Amino acid sequence: MSYQPGSKMKRRSAIVVFILLVMPIFIVMAMFGTSVTESARYQSMANDSQFGSTIVNARRGTIYDSSGKILAQSATVFNVTIDPKLLYDIIEDEDNGQAEFERQLDVISTVLSEELPNINYEDIPPIFEKYSAGHWANIAKQVEKPVIDVIMSRLEEAEVHTNIVYTEIDTKRYYPQNELAAAVIGFTNYEGDGAYGIEKYYNDYLKGVNGKIISAEDGLGNKMSYKNDKIYEAKDGNDIYLTIDMNLQYYAEKYLEEQVLTNKAQNRGCVIMMNCNTGEVLAMASTPGFDLNDRGSIYNPVDKAALDAITDPEEYSEQYAILREKQWKNKAITEIYYPGSVFKVVTGSAALEERVIDLHSTFNCTGSITVVAGVPPMHCWSSRVHGTQDFTTAMTNSCNPVFIQIGLRMGAEKFNEYFTAYGFTEKTGIDLPGEVQGLTLNTTNYGPVELASSAFGQTNKITPLQMITAYAAVVNGGYLVTPHVASKIIDSSGNIVKTFDTRIKRQVISEETSATMRQVLEDVVNAKNGSNAYIKGYAIGGKSGTSEKIDENRAQGREDLYVSSYCGFAPADDPEIICLVMVDEPMATDVNGGQIYYGSLIAAPAVASIFKDALPYLGYYPEYTAEELETMDITVPSVEGQIAATASETIKELGLKTEILGEGSTVITQVPPAGSMVPRGGKVIIYTEENIKEQFTTVPDIIGKTPSQANEILTNADLNLKLGDGASANNGSTAFRQNYSPGDIVPAGTIIEVYFIVKDEG
Numbered sequence: 237m238s239y240q241p242g243s244k245m246k247r248r249s250a251i252v253v254f255i256l257l258v259m260p261i262f263i264v265m266a267m268f269g270t271s272v273t274e275s276a277r278y279q280s281m282a283n284d285s286q287f288g289s290t291i292v293n294a295r296r297g298t299i300y301d302s303s304g305k306i307l308a309q310s311a312t313v314f315n316v317t318i319d320p321k322l323l324y325d326i327i328e329d330e331d332n333g334q335a336e337f338e339r340q341l342d343v344i345s346t347v348l349s350e351e352l353p354n355i356n357y358e359d360i361p362p363i364f365e366k367y368s369a370g371h372w373a374n375i376a377k378q379v380e381k382p383v384i385d386v387i388m389s390r391l392e393e394a395e396v397h398t399n400i401v402y403t404e405i406d407t408k409r410y411y412p413q414n415e416l417a418a419a420v421i422g423f424t425n426y427e428g429d430g431a432y433g434i435e436k437y438y439n440d441y442l443k444g445v446n447g448k449i450i451s452a453e454d455g456l457g458n459k460m461s462y463k464n465d466k467i468y469e470a471k472d473g474n475d476i477y478l479t480i481d482m483n484l485q486y487y488a489e490k491y492l493e494e495q496v497l498t499n500k501a502q503n504r505g506c507v508i509m510m511n512c513n514t515g516e517v518l519a520m521a522s523t524p525g526f527d528l529n530d531r532g533s534i535y536n537p538v539d540k541a542a543l544d545a546i547t548d549p550e551e552y553s554e555q556y557a558i559l560r561e562k563q564w565k566n567k568a569i570t571e572i573y574y575p576g577s578v579f580k581v582v583t584g585s586a587a588l589e590e591r592v593i594d595l596h597s598t599f600n601c602t603g604s605i606t607v608v609a610g611v612p613p614m615h616c617w618s619s620r621v622h623g624t625q626d627f628t629t630a631m632t633n634s635c636n637p638v639f640i641q642i643g644l645r646m647g648a649e650k651f652n653e654y655f656t657a658y659g660f661t662e663k664t665g666i667d668l669p670g671e672v673q674g675l676t677l678n679t680t681n682y683g684p685v686e687l688a689s690s691a692f693g694q695t696n697k698i699t700p701l702q703m704i705t706a707y708a709a710v711v712n713g714g715y716l717v718t719p720h721v722a723s724k725i726i727d728s729s730g731n732i733v734k735t736f737d738t739r740i741k742r743q744v745i746s747e748e749t750s751a752t753m754r755q756v757l758e759d760v761v762n763a764k765n766g767s768n769a770y771i772k773g774y775a776i777g778g779k780s781g782t783s784e785k786i787d788e789n790r791a792q793g794r795e796d797l798y799v800s801s802y803c804g805f806a807p808a809d810d811p812e813i814i815c816l817v818m819v820d821e822p823m824a825t826d827v828n829g830g831q832i833y834y835g836s837l838i839a840a841p842a843v844a845s846i847f848k849d850a851l852p853y854l855g856y857y858p859e860y861t862a863e864e865l866e867t868m869d870i871t872v873p874s875v876e877g878q879i880a881a882t883a884s885e886t887i888k889e890l891g892l893k894t895e896i897l898g899e900g901s902t903v904i905t906q907v908p909p910a911g912s913m914v915p916r917g918g919k920v921i922i923y924t925e926e927n928i929k930e931q932f933t934t935v936p937d938i939i940g941k942t943p944s945q946a947n948e949i950l951t952n953a954d955l956n957l958k959l960g961d962g963a964s965a966n967n968g969s970t971a972f973r974q975n976y977s978p979g980d981i982v983p984a985g986t987i988i989e990v991y992f993i994v995k996d997e998g
């Protein structure tokens with residue numbers, strides 16, 4: 237049978253073209269436009285709930301990173317809708333109407349149930365029946381275009397009348413980077429409004445203004461002609477460019493996650509990387525995070541296990557809601573902690589600025605200090621007595637009694653003046669929702685004991701963002717800047733709506749004091765045998781912190797809850813980037829069963845690893861000292877195919893050892909392979925025969941050994957040493973982890989990756 241569309245059908249055809257191809261505003265214009273001719277039809281539309289006042293959705297703006305990578309985007313999807321009346325009209329309008337009605341209903345039910353998830357064949361006929369007098373009923377929401385195309389072509393092929401099944405444009409929010417920067421980007425709620433992160437903070441810019449068509453009514457409330465309709469066009473949302481750089485964000489998350497997982501952090505970790513001069517946030521993450529496209533799952537293994545252990549359904553859903561909320565929160569701005577020794581940069585810089593101390597002042601540590609007679613003495617973190625120290629040495633030792641003395645010398649009034657000036661009594665004002673206020677003591681409540689413990693960071697609770705912002709001021713010339721995440725807002729035509737420039741709140745210390753602090757903190761990284769934030773070829777400044785979670789420990793009757801943190805900056809003499817890593821409640825133990833919780837052991841290596849990737853990316857290349865060059869690893873050359881004797885010479889000339897196995901004349905294979913990095917004096921095994929039995933060796937235990945000891949032991953076992961990422965190359969460091977277990981049997985020449993760490997605590 238050939239189907240001749242009536243005038244109604246032709247008109248609806250026109251509409252479907254508009255719906256699929258043209259802007260939403262035009263869809264509605266078409267619906268109300270000149271094609272509406274029949275008054276009966278008009279009446280039925282006017283009575284329908286979708287008419288009267290019609291919303292035309294605006295497109296939500298896109299969120300980009302600083303280099304233009306898409307972080308959040310609204311894609312066009314389609315709602316599948318049916319016009320039941322159109323199907324029922326067939327029964328009366330056509331010859332053989334009943335049979336044709338049934339045929340088309342069968343096709344529609346088949347196609348929709350086969351192409352759409354969660355829809356069964358038998359669901360469809362009752363919907364048609366229920367709405368048989370009406371012109372629309374929704375079948376599915378937010379269907380992707382390829383699926384729609386299949387549905388439409390199948391219906392067309394089966395000669396189902398046009399527009400019994402039709403589609404309406406809708407939008408869906410996608411996050412192409414999934415979990416990257418999730419807590420910063422945030423997401424929208426069911427209504428399409430921002431619920432978290434940038435999506436929430438800049439919702440008014442992103443969402444745009446929906447259009448509207450208001451139908452005119454006469455004095456009796458009856459609808460007047462469409463010609464009296466008022467049309468307000470939709471205005472699409474603005475696009476936002478962030479200061480976040482996806483590459484830096486990736487480095488930051490990767491190394492933070494490594495430490496959070498290795499050290500079994502119970503309460504997540506966070507990282508902030510900022511341009512210390514402008515306050516632009518380059519990276520910010522909370523780990524474990526979540527996937528923005530699947531944010532309902534619980535990702536923290538600790539939380540997941542606790543949740544799965546709950547059997548009571550009510551308790552489960554209650555706890556699930558709490559944990560989900562927790563994982564969505566941006567730890568860097570919504571949680572407060574004792575900053576511990578990282579805070580010593582604040583106390584130290586204030587004392588230098590006030591000339592209460594200078595670089596030549598000396599202090600004494602006897603292991604503890606009595607602040608007020610009758611009050612128990614306050615102890616240094618170290619069991620060994622630090623003795624006499626100047627300011628730089630005290631900073632390097634992170635000596636508590638010295639900083640207590642410095643705090644007391646300054647006095648409560650001065651201390652508070654700087655505490656306030658550095659921004660600890662106010663929010664930083666970052667452009668993200670949910671920033672909390674620190675929990676700080678009031679000036680009037682400060683006695684000598686509070687002042688003493690405040691001086692080394694164990695009295696006032698602040699956010700990680702407050703800490704890094706104050707620290708940035710210490711090293712950037714003294715300027716407290718407002719951190720920000722947005723860099724510019726652009727409208728849908730590409731015009732700049734708003735730009736975000738550097739906002740300096742105030743100068744806290746002089747350029748001169750700031751320069752002194754940079755030198756002191758660079759010395760801290762390089763001092764003695766170096767620290768775990770030391771990177772060959774770069775000048776890094778930094779300070780570690782380890783704080784006791786006094787309140788949580790007391791509440792839970794335990795003593796093992798700590799926060800490990802580190803804040804470093806580079807290049808040390810003229811810093812551009814500053815990075816704070818914080819790991820909350822690390823619970824891992826070392827080979828002897830002792831808990832590992834010092835910031836210098838957990839957070840410092842993460843900062844070093846991040847800088848090692850971030851600095852070359854930002855255009856800073858390593859400049860090695862003669863001493864560093866001496867200890868540089870050597871790249872193993874390719875000698876395969878060479879005459880064995882020549883190959884052996886080539887390897888020896890590079891400062892490596894070699895051993896030839898087999899009676900052949902040319903090199904068949906080599907271990908380690910070409911391109912591997914091994915320390916000077918490492919060994920390359922050359923095989924000259926195809927079927928020679930590979931030589932094996934046993935991996936020795938090198939935990940606790942210095943790099944040179946480890947190198948010697950491994951070389952003697954015909955193995956090669958590789959320094960693990962973020963490891964300190966200095967002889968003050970000792971092996972902490974190795975990638976092959978002692979006793980493992982491996983081919984001679986194998987590279988054993990060893991992670992070294994300086995046992996500098998604090």
Ligand SMILES: [Zn+2]
Binds near residue numbers: 618623
């Ligand atoms: Zn001490």
